[in-house]
Amino acid sequence: MNVPPRRHAIEELTDTGLDAKTLSRMLADTWGTRPGLMGALTAVDHKIIGRRYIVTAFMFLCLAGLAAVVMRVQLARPESRVVGPDLYDQLFTMHGTTMMFLFAVPVMEAFAVYLVPLMVGTRNIAFPRLNAFSYYVYLFGGLMIWVAFALNAGADTGWFAYVPLSGPENSPGKRVDLWAQMITFTEVAALAVSVEIIVTVLKLRAPGMTLDRIPLAVWSQLVTAFAVLFAMPAVMIASTMLIMDRLVGTHFFNHAEGGDALLWQHLFWFFGHPEVYIIFLPATGFVSSIVVTFSRRPIFFYVGMVAALVATAFLAFGLWVHHMFATGVPQLGSSLFTASSMLIAIPSGLQIFCWIATLWSGRPVYTTALLFVLGFLINFVAGGVTGVMLASVPLDTQVHDTYFVVAHFHYVLIGGAVFPLLGAVYYWFPKFTGRLLDERLGRWHAATAFVGFNLAFFPMHILGLMGMPRRVYTYQPEMGWGPLNMLSSVGAAIFFVSFVMLLWNVVASLRNGAVAGPNPWDAGTLEWATTSPPAPQNFDRIPVVTHREPLWAERDALPVATGLRVGVREVLVTTATDATPDIRETAPTPSIWPLISAILTAIAFIGSIFTPWAVLWGGVPVGAALIAWFWPKGDPEDY
Amino acid sequence: MRPRAGVACVLPLALAGCQGWQSALDPQGPQARSLADIIWVFTGVAVAVWVLVAVALAAALLRRRAEPPDPLSRAPDRERAMGYAVGGCVALTLVVILALTGYSYATQKELFSTHEGRITILLTGHQFWWDVRYEDPAPSRVFSTANEIHIPVGEPVRIKLEASDVIHSFWVPSLLGKQDLIPGRQNLVRLQADRPGVYRGQCAEFCGWQHAHMSLLVVAHPREEFEAWRDAQLASAAPPSTDEQKEGQRVFLSNPCMTCHTVRGTSAGAVAGPDLTHLASRRMLGAGMLPLTRGNLAAWVVDAPGVKPGVHMPSIKLEPHELHPLLAYLEGLK
Numbered sequence: 001m002n003v004p005p006r007r008h009a010i011e012e013l014t015d016t017g018l019d020a021k022t023l024s025r026m027l028a029d030t031w032g033t034r035p036g037l038m039g040a041l042t043a044v045d046h047k048i049i050g051r052r053y054i055v056t057a058f059m060f061l062c063l064a065g066l067a068a069v070v071m072r073v074q075l076a077r078p079e080s081r082v083v084g085p086d087l088y089d090q091l092f093t094m095h096g097t098t099m100m101f102l103f104a105v106p107v108m109e110a111f112a113v114y115l116v117p118l119m120v121g122t123r124n125i126a127f128p129r130l131n132a133f134s135y136y137v138y139l140f141g142g143l144m145i146w147v148a149f150a151l152n153a154g155a156d157t158g159w160f161a162y163v164p165l166s167g168p169e170n171s172p173g174k175r176v177d178l179w180a181q182m183i184t185f186t187e188v189a190a191l192a193v194s195v196e197i198i199v200t201v202l203k204l205r206a207p208g209m210t211l212d213r214i215p216l217a218v219w220s221q222l223v224t225a226f227a228v229l230f231a232m233p234a235v236m237i238a239s240t241m242l243i244m245d246r247l248v249g250t251h252f253f254n255h256a257e258g259g260d261a262l263l264w265q266h267l268f269w270f271f272g273h274p275e276v277y278i279i280f281l282p283a284t285g286f287v288s289s290i291v292v293t294f295s296r297r298p299i300f301f302y303v304g305m306v307a308a309l310v311a312t313a314f315l316a317f318g319l320w321v322h323h324m325f326a327t328g329v330p331q332l333g334s335s336l337f338t339a340s341s342m343l344i345a346i347p348s349g350l351q352i353f354c355w356i357a358t359l360w361s362g363r364p365v366y367t368t369a370l371l372f373v374l375g376f377l378i379n380f381v382a383g384g385v386t387g388v389m390l391a392s393v394p395l396d397t398q399v400h401d402t403y404f405v406v407a408h409f410h411y412v413l414i415g416g417a418v419f420p421l422l423g424a425v426y427y428w429f430p431k432f433t434g435r436l437l438d439e440r441l442g443r444w445h446a447a448t449a450f451v452g453f454n455l456a457f458f459p460m461h462i463l464g465l466m467g468m469p470r471r472v473y474t475y476q477p478e479m480g481w482g483p484l485n486m487l488s489s490v491g492a493a494i495f496f497v498s499f500v501m502l503l504w505n506v507v508a509s510l511r512n513g514a515v516a517g518p519n520p521w522d523a524g525t526l527e528w529a530t531t532s533p534p535a536p537q538n539f540d541r542i543p544v545v546t547h548r549e550p551l552w553a554e555r556d557a558l559p560v561a562t563g564l565r566v567g568v569r570e571v572l573v574t575t576a577t578d579a580t581p582d583i584r585e586t587a588p589t590p591s592i593w594p595l596i597s598a599i600l601t602a603i604a605f606i607g608s609i610f611t612p613w614a615v616l617w618g619g620v621p622v623g624a625a626l627i628a629w630f631w632p633k634g635d636p637e638d639y
Numbered sequence: 640m641r642p643r644a645g646v647a648c649v650l651p652l653a654l655a656g657c658q659g660w661q662s663a664l665d666p667q668g669p670q671a672r673s674l675a676d677i678i679w680v681f682t683g684v685a686v687a688v689w690v691l692v693a694v695a696l697a698a699a700l701l702r703r704r705a706e707p708p709d710p711l712s713r714a715p716d717r718e719r720a721m722g723y724a725v726g727g728c729v730a731l732t733l734v735v736i737l738a739l740t741g742y743s744y745a746t747q748k749e750l751f752s753t754h755e756g757r758i759t760i761l762l763t764g765h766q767f768w769w770d771v772r773y774e775d776p777a778p779s780r781v782f783s784t785a786n787e788i789h790i791p792v793g794e795p796v797r798i799k800l801e802a803s804d805v806i807h808s809f810w811v812p813s814l815l816g817k818q819d820l821i822p823g824r825q826n827l828v829r830l831q832a833d834r835p836g837v838y839r840g841q842c843a844e845f846c847g848w849q850h851a852h853m854s855l856l857v858v859a860h861p862r863e864e865f866e867a868w869r870d871a872q873l874a875s876a877a878p879p880s881t882d883e884q885k886e887g888q889r890v891f892l893s894n895p896c897m898t899c900h901t902v903r904g905t906s907a908g909a910v911a912g913p914d915l916t917h918l919a920s921r922r923m924l925g926a927g928m929l930p931l932t933r934g935n936l937a938a939w940v941v942d943a944p945g946v947k948p949g950v951h952m953p954s955i956k957l958e959p960h961e962l963h964p965l966l967a968y969l970e971g972l973k
Contacts, residue, residue, distance in 0.1 A: 255823025328826035360699035385685035392743035397816025467661035472851035
């Protein structure tokens with residue numbers, strides 16, 4: 001029998017008897033990330049990883065936005081020759097792929113990685129090394145596809161890469177393989193983050209944060225994480241089957257050998273539709289946080305809001321065929337998908353009504369964050385009602401794959417997710433950096449974004465009904481689509497300028513912004529109970545939650561739980577439903593192995609684009625790195 | 640036509656000239672008409688819902704208020720009243736979407752219930768053109784043309800949809816909604832036009848580089864005119880009448896042209912490219928890309944990839960003394 005090694009006295013010291021200053025200093029020492037390069041490469045602090053995630057996702061937003069600008073220049077006039085069909089196809093593929101896989105989903109996860117541990121009152125995310133690993137895998141996948149684009153090997157079959165166009169016969173070369181492998185990278189990262197979020201929310205909540213006291217923003221991330229777990233495997237399987245068709249001569253999608261081209265569409269959209277809600281649900285969490293804080297009242301009908309999140313996530317898995325109404329699926333079956341698609345209006349509608357009711361009965365404070373949320377309400381409802389139109393099988397046969405659909409999903413994704421995200425940037429920037437963004441410039445930013453967005457995308461509804469298909473690199477002058485396209489391009493330019501204003505605001509405010517203090521908005525949730533930016537340990541003492549808006553209920557000082565050790569990284573594990581303290585558990589320390597494992601994984605993934613044997617010989621170093629990562633360290637918990 | 644449809648269509652129609660328009664809001668057949676109806680009804684409901692939400696939001700923000708400063712003190716009466724209001728809105732939403740679902744289903748049944756028709760066409764999508772084959776129980780009455788579908792006015796025509804390479808989608812907005820052409824599958828649609836005219840359609844599923852230039856024309860004729868057109872198409876190619884055309888035919892048959900194209904009545908019988916037997920009777924070249932003129936034809940023959948990058952037709956190296964007879968020959972294929 002092994003005897004646990006003797007501990008140093010400092011390791012046994014708990015926070016019970018220490019004064020505030022000493023405690024804060026010692027915890028910062030224990031939980032801190034070392035300075036210097038090695039510290040940066042071994043970091044596992046969720047705030048550091050979350051910050052990197054957010055910055056990286058915004059870099060990809062910038063790249064994909066530039067791709068969109070080039071497309072809008074090309075389409076501004078008929079038969080324009082700014083870019084040819086080859087580059088145009090790569091541009092719209094990179095735009096869609098980047099926005100969906102490298103920006104929208106990761107940026108929502110990034111906010112979750114940063115905020116969820118703070119909002120539930122714990123010291124780090126669950127599985128922090130996995131978190132670091134997921135970030136590196138995501139970064140490498142994104143870099144790979146953009147380097148490929150720079151080398152004229154950008155994917156060119158659209159973000160949904162329909163077979164047989166993306167199959168071995170119609171897309172020779174490596175473009176599609178790079179695309180398919182990028183899916184693998186990002187999905188591995190997304191699955192890892194989901195597991196971390198689920199465990200963090202279910203097991204690391206502050207004592208007293210029962211299920212009905214979890215902030216809606218955290219609920220939305222929890223529901224999203226479950227949706228990711230069920231949706232992402234479908235696309236990973238599909239992209240793997242595609243790579244196998246292309247590299248090892250399988251025939252999953254080859255009808256001549258008994259495969260089926262529609263199988264791809266079913267697998268892709270079984271992921272692809274929930275994907276939209278994976279992006280949208282976290283955004284509703286941002287909206288709820290901002291509406292509550294700036295209405296100065298708790299959310300109206302909390303239980304209904306949670307139920308709406310869960311219902312949306314469930315329904316999201318029953319809608320995928322509405323992307324395939326023109327493929328000749330059986331009529332009765334497709335009409336059932338009409339009904340299920342329209343049904344999603346119920347939970348979405350309920351959320352909208354509750355937000356309006358909350359604003360109605362509160363005292364609105366018109367900050368930039370709230371302005372973006374108001375823009376969200378206006379734009380998202382417009383995208384929602386066109387979604388109801390698209391749910392109808394006969395109506396869809398006229399507008400499917402036209403600019404009407406392009407308008408619709410930009411209203412849903414930009415109106416429904418990016419506007420809340422921009423609100424969230426203004427809302428949480430002081431927490432991330434300690435400084436407020438400039439509100440005056442923020443108002444101009446919000447107004448410019450609203451005008452530019454609507455000018456860019458509203459005309460597309462009409463263009464679609466006038467017969468303009470999507471994914472065309474040009475059109476003939478006699479089609480009469482020129483004026484509206486020009487209008488749309490002008491709008492796109494204005495919308496682009498609004499992002500430059502954001503960048504300017506961020507850069508200027510980082511240097512000269514007003515110092516925020518812990519709770520600049522007088523908000524009610526736990527992330528505002530700590531310093532801005534938070535210390536490495538997040539909270540000196542773990543708060544005890546007595547109310548859904550703890551900082552509003554406990555104006556003087558939050559009750560706290562004590563008894564955690566200060567010399568080692570230790571978190572408080574609570575029960576899943578009642579959040580009663582359960583056990584103390586040590587948390588992982590910084591490690592270089594996540595980075596090394598991610599590099600080796602990237603080598604194996606990229607190698608398998610060129611030879612299937614890379615999976616085999618690339619797996620060996622990955623396995624060795626993982627063994628090193630998980631090698632027992634002699635802690636008592638290892639026994 | 641409803642006033643708004645008029646506004647949306649008049650300008651493009653004017654620009655389009657005699658081209659036949661391509662707009663879901665300018666229905667010219669029974670299916671497109673029911674589709675336009677459903678579009679307008681749904682749009683009306685959508686606008687109404689949006690306006691109501693916007694008004695509610697504005698009212699919520701602008702109403703005069705005297706709320707207590709403590710964010711946690713609530714008036715139970717008003718909370719209850721808001722509960723009824725939200726519940727009522729959700730119930731109303733449910734009623735609206737049930738009604739829309741029912742209407743949608745009824746339209747769907749009407750549109751897709753039957754596929755009967757006296758004429759059957761097999762439409763095959765290729766990168767980046769349409770093969771149009773008129774089927775008939777008598778093999779001698781089967782013929783192919785490309786990128787132009789001629790139909791008699793006022794009667795339904797069955798169209799079978801197939802694809803040879805990648806997925807395409809058949810869509811003529813003024814006549815019918817889209818349906819995909821999928822390799823390994825066959826879909827069926829019914830096409831019907833009310834009035835004689837030319838209606839433009841365009842591939843609606845991304846199919847590669849020239850997805851943007853994969854259009855077709857539907858030409859609706861009175862019945863007798865259609866029969867005359869069909870008889871003309873059934874005939875073999877007109878034999879070359881002038882010396883120049885004879886020389887052109889020789890050029891055609893001794894160059895790569897015949898490895899891809901068919902000209903019925905000659906030894907050219909390949910099916911990789913469009914059937915050229917009655918090329919000169921068609922309006923457009925390159926699947927709706929260019930009007931069929933001698934100049935365009937010359938550019939196309941000599942450098943199709945330059946005109947339409949990504950097209951599968953290669954550049955053909957021809958001397959001027961070969962090109963001009965070839966053009967004369969092709970122009971004679973009425």
